[in-house]
Amino acid sequence: MMPDLGKYADVVLGSYAVSLTLIVLLVVVSIRRARKVRAELERVEGKGRSDG
Amino acid sequence: MIALLTRDLRLAIRAGGGFGLGLAFFLIVTVLVPFGVGPETGLLTQIAPGILWIGALLACLLSLDRILALDWEDGSLDLLATAPLPMEGIVSIKALAHWITTGLPLVLAAPVLGVLLSLPPDGYLWVLVSLALGTPALSVIGTFGAALTVGLKRGGLLMSLLVLPLYVPTLIFGAEVARRGAEGLTVQTPLLLLAGISFGVIALLPFASAAVLRINLR
Amino acid sequence: MSLWEYANPVKFIRTTDKVLPWISVLAVASLVIGLIWGFFFTPDDFRQGSTVKIIYLHVPSALMAINAWLMMLVASLIWIVRRHHVSALAARAAAPVGAVMTVIALATGALWGQPMWGTWWAWDPRLTSFLILFLFYLGYMALWEAIENDDTAADLTSILCLVGSVFALLSRYAVNFWNQGLHQGASLSLDKEENVADVFYFPLLVCIAGFVLLFIALVFLRTQTEIRARRTRALMARERMA
Numbered sequence: 001m002m003p004d005l006g007k008y009a010d011v012v013l014g015s016y017a018v019s020l021t022l023i024v025l026l027v028v029v030s031i032r033r034a035r036k037v038r039a040e041l042e043r044v045e046g047k048g049r050s051d052g
Numbered sequence: 053m054i055a056l057l058t059r060d061l062r063l064a065i066r067a068g069g070g071f072g073l074g075l076a077f078f079l080i081v082t083v084l085v086p087f088g089v090g091p092e093t094g095l096l097t098q099i100a101p102g103i104l105w106i107g108a109l110l111a112c113l114l115s116l117d118r119i120l121a122l123d124w125e126d127g128s129l130d131l132l133a134t135a136p137l138p139m140e141g142i143v144s145i146k147a148l149a150h151w152i153t154t155g156l157p158l159v160l161a162a163p164v165l166g167v168l169l170s171l172p173p174d175g176y177l178w179v180l181v182s183l184a185l186g187t188p189a190l191s192v193i194g195t196f197g198a199a200l201t202v203g204l205k206r207g208g209l210l211m212s213l214l215v216l217p218l219y220v221p222t223l224i225f226g227a228e229v230a231r232r233g234a235e236g237l238t239v240q241t242p243l244l245l246l247a248g249i250s251f252g253v254i255a256l257l258p259f260a261s262a263a264v265l266r267i268n269l270r
Numbered sequence: 271m272s273l274w275e276y277a278n279p280v281k282f283i284r285t286t287d288k289v290l291p292w293i294s295v296l297a298v299a300s301l302v303i304g305l306i307w308g309f310f311f312t313p314d315d316f317r318q319g320s321t322v323k324i325i326y327l328h329v330p331s332a333l334m335a336i337n338a339w340l341m342m343l344v345a346s347l348i349w350i351v352r353r354h355h356v357s358a359l360a361a362r363a364a365a366p367v368g369a370v371m372t373v374i375a376l377a378t379g380a381l382w383g384q385p386m387w388g389t390w391w392a393w394d395p396r397l398t399s400f401l402i403l404f405l406f407y408l409g410y411m412a413l414w415e416a417i418e419n420d421d422t423a424a425d426l427t428s429i430l431c432l433v434g435s436v437f438a439l440l441s442r443y444a445v446n447f448w449n450q451g452l453h454q455g456a457s458l459s460l461d462k463e464e465n466v467a468d469v470f471y472f473p474l475l476v477c478i479a480g481f482v483l484l485f486i487a488l489v490f491l492r493t494q495t496e497i498r499a500r501r502t503r504a505l506m507a508r509e510r511m512a
Contacts, residue, residue, distance in 0.1 A: 008321045018377045033492075041505075
């Protein structure tokens with residue numbers, strides 16, 4: 001299954017690892033912040049409504 | 053406008069920081085470089101134009117927050133904004149005052165410091181010319197950076213981060229003129245490009261700086 | 271029905287909520303297909319060996335690093351001219367994505383350069399321009415973070431983006447002038463002669479599509495987040511006033 005990468009295996013795998021890690025990190029951070037902000041807004045909006 | 057210029061110059065001279073600080077910094081940078089890279093004359097000769105340019109650039113950067121910060125703090129900037137002078141004029145004068153107090157001394161000091169770095173004899177003229185052409189651009193770009201960060205409490209570091217990338221083209225062409233001049237090559241192309249950048253920046257960037265300053269004074 | 275309807279934050283959130291899942295699925299699908307195709311099912315290049323597989327990350331991320339800045343430029347212009355808040359927030363949302371793309375392009379470039387050019391880093395024009403681009407992204411994001419008033423921040427960052435674009439372009443040419451490059455010429459131009467070979471070309475296109483879709487999905491998501499964050503802040507402020 002694994003293709004033969006020859007003597008450049010570490011370089012190729014390294015760049016895939018670095019890139020995918022960064023992309024996944026970016027996505028995870030974005031999604032987590034989206035969730036947090038959404039929950040925060042719902043909390044604030046809910047409170048505002050119950051007040052008035 | 054001339055009144056504003058003389059006021060700024062007088063303030064800078066009285067405070068003492070404007071003239072002295074940039075020059076002293078420039079001197080220290082050039083003195084430190086041989087300690088860092090070793091005293092071989094050949095190597096120093098080779099890197100001298102670049103070092104002089106970097107030193108001048110950093111000395112410029114160091115004094116940028118003085119352009120607007122003091123006037124912002126004591127409220128005279130608000131006063132100036134309501135004056136009949138257009139904002140573009142104010143920022144241009146501010147940049148000019150900065151150049152006279154910081155850029156011009158640096159230009160004049162550069163050949164003297166060139167001796168310390170064993171600049172080749174052909175280089176003096178071109179170091180002088182390139183700095184004389186390039187430092188006004190540095191002042192104008194710096195005024196833009198100062199205007200962007202004028203209201204911020206710890207704006208100094210942020211300003212350096214914003215201004216340094218903007219300095220890249222000027223530095224490249226300026227140092228290239230100085231280097232080619234020092235090596236006795238023809239300097240025409242980079243010289244023209246440097247002049248183009250300087251004049252373009254002087255003509256256009258005050259509009260951006262003024263817009264930014266208006267937003268910050270809102 | 272005009273494009274400007276999406277300047278309404280509520281409308282924007284509603285519409286992007288509808289399309290976001292589709293775009294995300296498409297982005298992940300094309301990324302997975304493109305990268306697997308590229309990684310497992312393409313031959314080695316006869317000169318570059320297996321390092322040619324890095325192209326599937328390097329080229330799309332480099333493209334997106336530049337396109338993200340262009341998108342920010344357009345969004346900033348829209349903010350300056352028409353003052354649609356969504357536009358300013360979209361520019362803010364795109365900046366970190368663009369910065370990450372720049373890092374990926376630089377990192378994969380360094381890893382690729384090591385065996386091919388014999389060095390991790392060379393002051394090659396394109397590498398240098400990307401480093402400068404990265405500095406611009408950093409400054410832009412730092413300015414957004416530093417200013418408390420939302421509208422002031424939007425105004426100042428838009429102007430910085432405009433001025434920065436001009437200077438980024440200038441730097442690009444300055445750097446070109448300053449040092450001749452190691453990079454090969456265009457690898458994606460329409461001119462067949464200098465293109466990369468077909469075997470590498472099609473998976474590369476899929477990867478580029480994946481990166482574009484990923485970028486769009488992330489910008490939509492992050493813009494929504496910014497809109498909500500600002501609304502939360504506004505509501506909090508109103509509550510404190512009451």
